[in-house]
Amino acid sequence: MTVRVRMAPSPTGSPHVGLVRTALFNWAFARHHGGTFVFRIEDTDRERSTQESYDAIIDLMRWLGLDWDEGPEVGGPHAPYFQSERGDLYRDALERLAASSYTYDCFCTNEEVDARRKDSGSKVMGYDGFCRELSAEQRAAFEAEGRKPVVRFRMPDGSITWHDLVRGEVTFETRFVPDYALCRANGDPLYTLVNPVDDAYMEITHVLRGEDLLSSTPRQLALYDALVELGIAKQTPEFGHLPYVMGEGNKKLSKRDPEAHALAYREQGFLPEGLLNYLALLGWAIAADRDVFSMEEMVAAFDIADVNPNPARFDIKKAEAINASHMRLLSLDEMTDRVLPYLKSAGVVSDPVTDADARLLELAMPLVAERINKLTESVDMLGFLFVSEDDFVVDPADAEKFLDDDGRAVVRRALERLSGLDEWSSAAIQEALQAELVEAMGLKPRNAFGPVRVAISGRRVSPPLFESMELLGRDRSLARLQSALG
RNA sequence: GCCCCGUUCGUCUAGCGGCCCAGGACGCUGGCCUCUCACGCCGGAAGCACGGGUUCGAAUCCCGUACGGGGUACCA
Numbered sequence: 001m002t003v004r005v006r007m008a009p010s011p012t013g014s015p016h017v018g019l020v021r022t023a024l025f026n027w028a029f030a031r032h033h034g035g036t037f038v039f040r041i042e043d044t045d046r047e048r049s050t051q052e053s054y055d056a057i058i059d060l061m062r063w064l065g066l067d068w069d070e071g072p073e074v075g076g077p078h079a080p081y082f083q084s085e086r087g088d089l090y091r092d093a094l095e096r097l098a099a100s101s102y103t104y105d106c107f108c109t110n111e112e113v114d115a116r117r118k119d120s121g122s123k124v125m126g127y128d129g130f131c132r133e134l135s136a137e138q139r140a141a142f143e144a145e146g147r148k149p150v151v152r153f154r155m156p157d158g159s160i161t162w163h164d165l166v167r168g169e170v171t172f173e174t175r176f177v178p179d180y181a182l183c184r185a186n187g188d189p190l191y192t193l194v195n196p197v198d199d200a201y202m203e204i205t206h207v208l209r210g211e212d213l214l215s216s217t218p219r220q221l222a223l224y225d226a227l228v229e230l231g232i233a234k235q236t237p238e239f240g241h242l243p244y245v246m247g248e249g250n251k252k253l254s255k256r257d258p259e260a261h262a263l264a265y266r267e268q269g270f271l272p273e274g275l276l277n278y279l280a281l282l283g284w285a286i287a288a289d290r291d292v293f294s295m296e297e298m299v300a301a302f303d304i305a306d307v308n309p310n311p312a313r314f315d316i317k318k319a320e321a322i323n324a325s326h327m328r329l330l331s332l333d334e335m336t337d338r339v340l341p342y343l344k345s346a347g348v349v350s351d352p353v354t355d356a357d358a359r360l361l362e363l364a365m366p367l368v369a370e371r372i373n374k375l376t377e378s379v380d381m382l383g384f385l386f387v388s389e390d391d392f393v394v395d396p397a398d399a400e401k402f403l404d405d406d407g408r409a410v411v412r413r414a415l416e417r418l419s420g421l422d423e424w425s426s427a428a429i430q431e432a433l434q435a436e437l438v439e440a441m442g443l444k445p446r447n448a449f450g451p452v453r454v455a456i457s458g459r460r461v462s463p464p465l466f467e468s469m470e471l472l473g474r475d476r477s478l479a480r481l482q483s484a485l486g
Numbered sequence: 487g488c489c490c491c492g493u494u495c496g497u498c499u500a501g502c503g504g505c506c507c508a509g510g511a512c513g514c515u516g517g518c519c520u521c522u523c524a525c526g527c528c529g530g531a532a533g534c535a536c537g538g539g540u541u542c543g544a545a546u547c548c549c550g551u552a553c554g555g556g557g558u559a560c561c562a
Contacts, residue, residue, distance in 0.1 A: 215557040288500040318512040371524035449521040461523045
C-alpha cells in the first residue's frame with residue numbers, strides 16, 4: 001500500500017507553529033515511506049478565509065521546504081484541492097448517504113433538545129436522536145411549520161475502537177457519541193462531512209492530526225464505514241493524534257501569543273532547518289543523546305509509533321539554541337547567502353549589493369559567523385563596517401560608559417600611536433595597541449580596548465577589534481578615533 | 487456533569503521488566519579560554535505525581551486517586 005497523507009489547513013489568520021509541526025510530521029511520514037504528501041485547503045468557511053492567509057501558508061511551506069506532491073499550485077489527480085470548489089462531491093455524498101438511511105433529517109431546535117435532556121436527566125450532552133424515526137405525519141407537520149432540517153448521521157450501537165498510531169488502542173462507546181450534523185439547514189455541508197469525504201476521494205491512508213480531533217474520530221470512523229459501503233472510500237484510513245504544542249501556563253499556544261506565528265521566526269532570523277528541527281523535538285526524538293539533525297536524517301529515522309503522546313511546551317530559548325547549532329553547521333558561503341537578505345532589508349547593504357560591499361562581506365563573515373545565533377544578529381554585528389562616516393553613530397549608552405574622560409585619554413593615545421603605523425594589518429595594530437595601552441599605560445586589556453572598540457564599532461559588543469580595524473581601513477579607523485575625541 | 491487523552495529534572499526528551507541509586511539537550515550555575523560578545527571545553531545542582539497490586543525484580547505491566555488538557559455545536 002502506498003502511503004498517502006495530507007495536511008488541510010483553513011486559510012484563516014496567520015499560520016500557527018502547531019500547523020507547522022503537524023505538517024512536518026505528515027511530511028516526514030510520507031517521505032520516510034516513499035509516499036505522497038497531499039496539501040488541501042479547507043476554505044469552506046467563506047467568511048473567515050482570506051487570500052492573505054492562503055498566501056502566507058504557501059510562503060511558509062516554501063520557506064520551510066516542506067514540498068507537497070499534490071495540492072495548490074502543483075495540481076494532481078484529485079484536483080481541485082480547494083474545498084470551496086468541491087461542492088458537487090459533498091452534495092452527491094449526502095444524497096447517497098441519505099438514500100441508504102445512513103443519515104436522517106432532523107427538525108429539532110437546540111431549545112427542544114435541551115428541554116428534553118433536562119426532562120430525561122441524561123448526562124450525555126448533544127443530540128438525543130428524536131428525529132431518527134419520524135413518521136410521515138410528523139415530518140409533514142414540521143415542514144408545515146416552515147422548519148428546514150439539518151442532516152444527521154445515525155451513529156451505530158455498540159463501541160468503536162481503533163489503534164491510534166500515537167496512543168495505541170482507544171475505545172468510545174457510541175452511546176456517548178450522539179448523532180451529529182453533516183449539513184446545515186441551509187444546505188451548507190459541515191466539516192464533519194467534508195473532511196472525511198475529501199480524505200476518501202483523495203485516498204488518504206493515514207491521518208496524522210492534532211489531539212483536539214481525537215474525540216471526533218469515532219464519528220468519522222462510523223461515517224467511513226458508510227463511505228466504504230457506498231463505494232466512496234476505498235478503505236478507512238489509520239489515525240494518529242499528535243500532542244498539543246502548548247504556550248505559557250499549560251494552555252494550548254493560542255493565535256494571540258506572539259510565539260505562535262510561524263512566519264515571525266523567519267523575520268527573527270531563524271533558519272528554516274533550525275525551526276523545523278526544534279519543532280520535531282516537540283513529541284519526537286531521533287536518539288537518546290542527540291537533538292540536532294537535518295531533515296534528511298529525520299526522514300530516514302521518523303516512525304510515527306515513536307511519537308510521544310503528551311503535550312509539549314514551546315520553549316523559545318531552546319528553539320534559539322537549536323537554531324544556533326544549525327548556524328554553526330553552515331559554511332561561510334552559505335551563511336553569507338542566508339544573511340544577505342537580512343542585511344539588505346535592514347539597509348546595511350544596497351540591493352543589489354555592490355561589488356565592494358560583497359568583497360567586504362566576504363572578509364567580515366569569518367569574524368561574525370561563530371558569534372551570531374540568528375541571521376538578524378548580523379545586522380548589528382556588521383553594520384559599522386558598511387555605514388558611511390556621515391551616518392556612523394556611537395551607541396549613547398556605550399559612549400557614556402566607555403568614552404568618558406579616561407576613555408577618551410585611551411583613544412587619544414591609540415590615535416597618536418596608530419597614526420604613525422607603517423603597516424595597517426590586524427597583527428600590526430594589535431602589537432601597537434598592546435605596547436601603547438597595556439604596557440606603556442599599564443591598563444588591563446579590557447580597559448584598554450573597550451574605549452577603542454566603542455569608538456571604532458559604535459558598540460560595546462563587536463567582532464574582534466583588530467581585524468575590524470583592518471577591514472575598516474586606516475583612514476576610516478583614524479577618523480572614528482578622532483571623532484570620538486569630541 | 488459526562489466522555490476521552492495525558493503525567494520522567496524548571497522545559498523538551500531517552501527509557502518499551504533486570505543494562506537506571508534514571509541518560510541527553512535547553513535553561514540555571516562554578517570554572518577554563520579570552521581584546522568585547524559569542525563559540526568551544528570541563529564540572530555542578532535538579533526528575534520517575536501519589537497509593538495499592540502483579541513479579542525474584544517496576545520509571546517501565548494492572549487498578550485506583552490526584553492533577554493537567556481536550557471534547558461535549560446547524561465551529562473546525
